[in-house]
Amino acid sequence: MKSDQILKKQIKFYLEEAEDPSEVERKKRNRINEKINSGGQATLINELVYAIGNYLLSPAHNLVLRGKTNEGWGKFRQGLFWLYHFIKRAKPGSVFLKDEAFATVTGIGWLFGEREIADTAIQLLKKKWDVKKDGAHEYICHKEFLISLYEIHFYNNQNRLPVDHLGDKHIYKRLIKGIDRPNDQYIQLINEACDYHLLHTPLMGNKMLNIEFTYYELIPYEILCLLKTREKLGFPYPAAEHVLMMTPLCRFEDIESSYDPKNDELLNLILTNAK
Numbered sequence: 622m623k624s625d626q627i628l629k630k631q632i633k634f635y636l637e638e639a640e641d642p643s644e645v646e647r648k649k650r651n652r653i654n655e656k657i658n659s660g661g662q663a664t665l666i667n668e669l670v671y672a673i674g675n676y677l678l679s680p681a682h683n684l685v686l687r688g689k690t691n692e693g694w695g696k697f698r699q700g701l702f703w704l705y706h707f708i709k710r711a712k713p714g715s716v717f718l719k720d721e722a723f724a725t726v727t728g729i730g731w732l733f734g735e736r737e738i739a740d741t742a743i744q745l746l747k748k749k750w751d752v753k754k755d756g757a758h759e760y761i762c763h764k765e766f767l768i769s770l771y772e773i774h775f776y777n778n779q780n781r782l783p784v785d786h787l788g789d790k791h792i793y794k795r796l797i798k799g800i801d802r803p804n805d806q807y808i809q810l811i812n813e814a815c816d817y818h819l820l821h822t823p824l825m826g827n828k829m830l831n832i833e834f835t836y837y838e839l840i841p842y843e844i845l846c847l848l849k850t851r852e853k854l855g856f857p858y859p860a861a862e863h864v865l866m867m868t869p870l871c872r873f874e875d876i877e878s879s880y881d882p883k884n885d886e887l888l889n890l891i892l893t894n895a896k
Contacts, residue, residue: 624819625864631824631839632868635682645676650887657894666895669707670717673700678836685869695878697837701729702882704836705738706892708745713752720746721833724764727771728842731849732873743768761833763843766793770843773800774850792817796847804859807851814844815863840870 622630649672656665677700684693705726711718723746730739746764765783772778779800787794792813799810818841821833844866848858861867882888 622824624816627819627822627824628839628864628868631819631822632686635679635839636686645672645680646887649676650890653887653890653894657890665891666707666710667717668891668895669703669710670722673703673836677703678838682839682870688869690869690872691877694876695880697729697840698733698878698880699882699885699888700836701726701733701735701738702880702885703888705730705742706888708742710892710895713749720749720761720764721835723749724761724767724833725836725842727764727767728846729837729840731767731771731846732842739771743771760831762787762791762793762831763833766796767843767846769793769797770846770850773797774846774853800847800851801854804856807856808859808862811844811847811859811866812863814847815841815865818844819865839865839868841865845871845873 649668653665653668656668677696681693681696681700684690684696686693704722708718708722708726723742726742727739727746730736730742746768765787769782769784772782779797782797784791784794784797789795792810796810796814799807818834821831822838823832823835852858861871865871
């Protein structure tokens with residue numbers, strides 16, 4: 622399946638299949654209260670990732686694609702804080718604690734201007750690398766890419782980066798190695814990275830490809846962070862050529878969100894009762 626076909630199919634899914642957000646929230650609140658009342662607090666933290674897709678992120682995709690941008694981005698922002706608290710509170714050996722969560726919090730936190738959140742995600746991920754050693758740089762490859770971009774963008778460092786652990790032909794390594802190339806020479810690499818993103822979403826998971834993007838599925842946050850870094854290096858924002866870069870899910874500018882995690886009753890209910 623070609624990347625444009627994947628995108629069309631996934632957009633169709635989000636436009637047609639998303640449940641009513643208020644009904645999903647009601648069901649989730651009832652389930653959490655049932656767990657609290659039954660003394661099931663020991664596993665309550667799983668609620669920070671369990672069903673986060675249909676509770677926050679699927680409705681967020683749906684709302685932004687239908688033009689309800691502020692409401693949709695508010696749910697995407699809410700999802701960021703849920704994932705952030707999960708990676709902070711989860712036990713290191715939790716089966717739910719996958720590298721994608723760290724990568725997502727890094728990239729989305731960066732785009733939302735939540736530098737402290739992104740920094741924390743990177744620090745926690747590096748601790749995992751120290752423990753896993755040889756197996757640390759497998760499977761979720763965009764985590765190496767994002768941290769390498771972070772080093773270049775915020776610390777002006779282009780040496781001994783995490784992408785060095787990837788193969789020389791990997792698109793993420795080639796993007797970093799060629800990051801100083803002008804737009805006309807670089808745009809094809811960006812297009813290839815867009816293809817990579819779509820090919821590593823759940824829709825293509827049955828094609829023997831690793832799934833790397835499940836939370837913010839149609840937001841190419843790793844590519845948007847790349848373009849931010851390129852802008853800081855003095856390169857103009859390139860004209861979008863790939864279909865993935867032409868959807869409303871790529872437009873982070875002028876986002877207005879009133880979401881405040883301190884006022885998120887459901888999140889605070891979980892955090893208060895989780896062990």
